[in-house]
Amino acid sequence: MDDLQFGTRNKRGDWSPNAPAETAPLFVFPPRPLKLLRWLPHYFLPYNLLFFLSALAWWHWVIPPVEVMQTLAWGWVLRLLAVNALAVFLWYGLFELHLYVRRAQGNRFKYNGKFPAEQPSDVFWFRSQNIDNFLRGMLSGVPIWTGLQVLVLWAFANGHVPWVEWAAHPVYLALLCLVVPVIHEFHFFCIHRLIHTPFLYRWVHSVHHNSVNPSPWSSLSMHPVEHLLYFSTILYHLVIPSNPVVAIYQLHFAGFGAVPGHVGFDKVEIGENRAVDTHAYIHYLHHKYFEVNYGDGLIPLDRWFGTFHDGSSEAEARMNARYQAKKARANARAASGRSR
Ligand SMILES: [Zn+2]
Numbered sequence: 001m002d003d004l005q006f007g008t009r010n011k012r013g014d015w016s017p018n019a020p021a022e023t024a025p026l027f028v029f030p031p032r033p034l035k036l037l038r039w040l041p042h043y044f045l046p047y048n049l050l051f052f053l054s055a056l057a058w059w060h061w062v063i064p065p066v067e068v069m070q071t072l073a074w075g076w077v078l079r080l081l082a083v084n085a086l087a088v089f090l091w092y093g094l095f096e097l098h099l100y101v102r103r104a105q106g107n108r109f110k111y112n113g114k115f116p117a118e119q120p121s122d123v124f125w126f127r128s129q130n131i132d133n134f135l136r137g138m139l140s141g142v143p144i145w146t147g148l149q150v151l152v153l154w155a156f157a158n159g160h161v162p163w164v165e166w167a168a169h170p171v172y173l174a175l176l177c178l179v180v181p182v183i184h185e186f187h188f189f190c191i192h193r194l195i196h197t198p199f200l201y202r203w204v205h206s207v208h209h210n211s212v213n214p215s216p217w218s219s220l221s222m223h224p225v226e227h228l229l230y231f232s233t234i235l236y237h238l239v240i241p242s243n244p245v246v247a248i249y250q251l252h253f254a255g256f257g258a259v260p261g262h263v264g265f266d267k268v269e270i271g272e273n274r275a276v277d278t279h280a281y282i283h284y285l286h287h288k289y290f291e292v293n294y295g296d297g298l299i300p301l302d303r304w305f306g307t308f309h310d311g312s313s314e315a316e317a318r319m320n321a322r323y324q325a326k327k328a329r330a331n332a333r334a335a336s337g338r339s340r
């Protein structure tokens with residue numbers, strides 16, 4: 001496909017889309033019903049449906065019977081860890097292999113013209129973004145993901161939290177499934193904003209931001225504290241009356257859903273004339289500019305807090321004005337400190 005029909009490429013080779021990034025027409029006032037209807041299929045396809053089906057698959061084939069989960073034992077916990085690790089390897093690896101190893105579509109639709117493999121850096125383990133990102137995801141990401149999953153399943157199995165049955169409350173649980181992405185967005189925005197405070201940024205979140213040019217393995221390249229905060233979205237299902245399948249869906253939404261935001265390409269080509277939107281631009285701009293787009297745009301929180309960047313030059317000017325004002329405030333504080 002000719003990506004220059006959809007965007008422009010600068011002299012560094014970085015591609016950016018013509019259309020500015022948009023937040024979902026979900027929490028807007030006045031409501032925009034037509035826009036909402038046009039957007040609605042994207043709410044389900046392809047990712048959310050896929051992650052929900054994966055939760056069902058785990059429930060049927062991976063998660064052991066309730067009696068087994070009542071006791072914490074290495075057998076079922078390690079099996080779950082192994083399946084989660086294998087699934088991450090395959091799902092993340094699929095994008096990595098296609099777009100970054102085989103480079104099947106070259107740099108068409110690629111935001112950053114360079115590939116991480118071409119840019120060794122001392123900030124990464126073994127000077128390699130790929131090895132560093134892969135190891136961090138596997139060594140602490142997947143174990144923490146699994147640990148929280150085990151905790152929640154154990155709590156359900158022992159009756160420590162209410163277990164809402166599908167047969168008794170199908171409508172409630174279906175609605176709860178629809179709200180899963182909204183819970184994720186709210187949680188992610190809050191913890192993400194928190195770890196951008198200076199102390200936590202320096203000690204925790206900077207690990208994730210080492211990947212200025214993210215690739216699929218960057219998705220789970222985090223400090224263990226960030227893994228813990230990120231995957232704790234499953235804990236909402238210990239508070240809200242829920243069902244283990246919905247809780248797993250929430251976890252898979254975080255775990256498998258991190259890839260599309262870090263894929264680094266605006267579209268993944270399928271055949272000659274077709275391509276699937278990744279919706280990665282909002283989070284790519286976060287990796288590029290750091291202090292914009294703390295959320296993914298499902299709830300327009302960044303618009304409400306004035307930190308939204310849609311990729312346009314107007315947004316760039318707004319961001320720079322905000323940085324200048326912040327710098328001026330810091331200088332004023334330093335000056336008043338000196339005069340005291
Ligand atoms: Zn990221």
Ligand SMILES: [Zn+2]
Nearest residue numbers: 192196205286
């Ligand atoms: Zn960040």
